[in-house]
Amino acid sequence: MDQPNPTVSIVLATLNGAPFLKEQLASILEQDHTAWDVILSDDGSHDATLQIAKSMLDQTRLKILEGPKRGLAQNFWNGLKHEPREQFAAFFDQDDVWHSDKLARAVSHLSDIKGPALYTAGRIVAHCDKRPQYVQTRRSVSAFSSLLFRNPVAGNTCVLNPDAVKILQRFAPPPDVPFHDWWAALFLKGVGAEFIHDSTPTLRYRQHANNVIGARNGHLHRVLNGTYFCWIQSNIDGLSHIQDQLTPSARRVLRVCLPSRAGLRLGQRQKTDGTC
Structure with missing residues (x-):
């Protein structure tokens, strides 16, 4: 892209995220890349989630949507489908904390790519009290076949270029597909999009009892x-x-x-x- 400071729409899917939201939104406000807005799709929170978002973010940079109440993937896609044309998009889980260079690194890696592209990065897995546990770099995605059976793409590190956004908006996950990041990675790999993996950690992923998946727990079960x-x-x-x-x-x-x-x-x- 030849835009010097392209806008990134941060797609935030929430459901009763108040315990972690203040620190999360503060990490958006501290981004080195300052051209961003937030599309918040809320799936029926009955805590202070929406009040916190409205109090911390300028209303000109925040769009709040009523979520479909059909699970995580559909809630994220509800936000993504409202993404404006020609903007980048970043998935943001409601309990993570971004490093200040998160968006800047992603835009830098994606800026010269023609055609659809997906950026992922490393992350620091931490306890809910913010104590680091370990660095998780994951692996780059090399083959569509391997992606069918295992998803190495950490959705909370994903940033999509405008071409990737446009094509994903046309092909939402069916209702029984559980995860937005796995579906996005599968479809983009399937259409030949470029994948870029940055092993440098760009966020802190907090592990707690309410994580939908968790970094390591529950896979064997x-x-x-x-x-x-x-x-x-x-x-x-x-x-x-x-x-x-x-x-x-x-x-x-x-x-x-x-x-x-x-x-x-x-x-x-x-x-x-x-x-x-």
């Missing part, structure tokens, strides 16, 4: 009870309906997976409701 396989199946099923948008190589990979997707259930333990 979700594999054993079948939840993880249902997530994979939901992503594959969703992509199958828009496979004509994918590159030929991604379509070939998806077609291999489609006949066997029902087999994902065979080795799993049935969930308590007996369905995916």
Whole structure:
């Protein structure tokens, strides 16, 4: 992009985020990259979430939307679909704290890329009291096939260039797809977007009892009870309906997976409701 100081729309999905929101929003106000606005999609908070946002952010830089109340992915997408044309977008979880160079680093990495691109970075995983636990750099995404079965993209580090935003706005995740970042990564990789991974940590990710996923906890449990396989199946099923948008190589990979997707259930333990 040839804009000297492009605007980044920060897409914030909230639900009762008051305990962490003040410090989170303060980290937006301290960004070195000052051209930003916030699109806040709230899924029915009954605490002080909206009051805090209105008190801390200038109303000219804040758009508040009523969330769809259909889960995390749909709440984030509700914000993303209101993203203005020709702006970058950054996903922001309601309990994280950004480093001051977060947006500046992302825009710098994305500024000269033509076509859709997704930026990710490292992060510091911390206790809810802000004590660091460890640095998580993740891995860059090299293949569409590996992304179908594991998501190494940390959504709270993601920044999208305008071309990536435009294409994602056209293809929202189906209602049963659980995670906005996994769907965004899958679809963008499937259409041949460029992925940029910056191993430098750009935020502090706070671990607490209410994290939807958590950095390490619960993965084995979700594999054993079948939840993880249902997530994979939901992503594959969703992509199958828009496979004509994918590159030929991604379509070939998806077609291999489609006949066997029902087999994902065979080795799993049935969930308590007996369905995916």
